[in-house]
Amino acid sequence: MRKRTFISIIIISVLFLSCSQKVNDYYSGFVVDEFGKPIADVLIEENTESNPLKTYTNKSGFFKLNRIEGIICNLRLMKNGYKSDTISTFKIRYESTGTDGDTEYLSLLTSDTTKIILQKQSNDFYNAKDLLAKDLLVSEIKDIKEIPYIQNCNDEIFWNLVKQGKKNIPDLINKLTDKTVLKEVYVPMFGGEYTVADASLVILNEKIKGIPIFELIGQKVSEECGYCAYWYYVREKTENRIHLQNNLKKWYEENENKLVWVESNSSLTGDCFSPAKGHYEIKK
Numbered sequence: 001m002r003k004r005t006f007i008s009i010i011i012i013s014v015l016f017l018s019c020s021q022k023v024n025d026y027y028s029g030f031v032v033d034e035f036g037k038p039i040a041d042v043l044i045e046e047n048t049e050s051n052p053l054k055t056y057t058n059k060s061g062f063f064k065l066n067r068i069e070g071i072i073c074n075l076r077l078m079k080n081g082y083k084s085d086t087i088s089t090f091k092i093r094y095e096s097t098g099t100d101g102d103t104e105y106l107s108l109l110t111s112d113t114t115k116i117i118l119q120k121q122s123n124d125f126y127n128a129k130d131l132l133a134k135d136l137l138v139s140e141i142k143d144i145k146e147i148p149y150i151q152n153c154n155d156e157i158f159w160n161l162v163k164q165g166k167k168n169i170p171d172l173i174n175k176l177t178d179k180t181v182l183k184e185v186y187v188p189m190f191g192g193e194y195t196v197a198d199a200s201l202v203i204l205n206e207k208i209k210g211i212p213i214f215e216l217i218g219q220k221v222s223e224e225c226g227y228c229a230y231w232y233y234v235r236e237k238t239e240n241r242i243h244l245q246n247n248l249k250k251w252y253e254e255n256e257n258k259l260v261w262v263e264s265n266s267s268l269t270g271d272c273f274s275p276a277k278g279h280y281e282i283k284k
Helices: 123-129 138-143 156-162 165-174 196-207 213-217 228-236 238-258
Strands: 009-011 026-032 043-046 054-056 062-066 071-073 075-078 085-087 090-094 100-105 115-117 181-187 192-195 259-263 278-282
Touching (some): 138 156, 138 196, 156 196, 165 196, 165 238, 192 196, 228 238, 238 259
Antiparallel strands (some): 043 075, 181 192, 259 278
């Protein structure tokens, strides 16, 4: 799901700057909890996999992170015991025609007093970091409330299943034909309504980088709408989901022993920090 038309980094030189906005050469703000209490030692880093700049909040919850001239990134916030979050530092105003307009820079780039609320992690989820005694079954997928989408990386069931590594992959593949609708999930502009089958594939894509989905279904990425070719294919008829399921099962059996664990803070399917802190890749 990560290959979407979302932006987490921009280069100022190719965008129209708003003449009325003064943009700092650093990001700054305060990190507090739900009660307004400062949180010290929160990791603040740029939301990019390529050598992100980083810093930590001080005892007052304040941070100041210098940025590279001409480049602006969204920011990731991380601390044990709290829900990780990704904060936008800019947004693009869209014209009525659907084309990109001016860029609006948000308060992390224009003020030193912005407050960011970081929520405490629920005990059930935080204690589930060691999932050996708390693994959920894939039958729980029907109760997922959020699919990673831009900054949604907090669903406890989703990440519990991701963190189980290889051991539940065969069960996830078996769910690729389950058309039970996830009642509380709707992803605008990327599939809309999701089924257990759709969510199972997202979990697999979060576990394993580079699953050749379009090759497995014999389709090409659409030049007009990108990943929509996948949605059209699997929703056309049940036989197409079975075709994907069989081919993915074969692909996994051929590549299982080639998969190696790669540590990473970035989610493969959402624009946010990964609670799994890594994924599998095929060893080259």
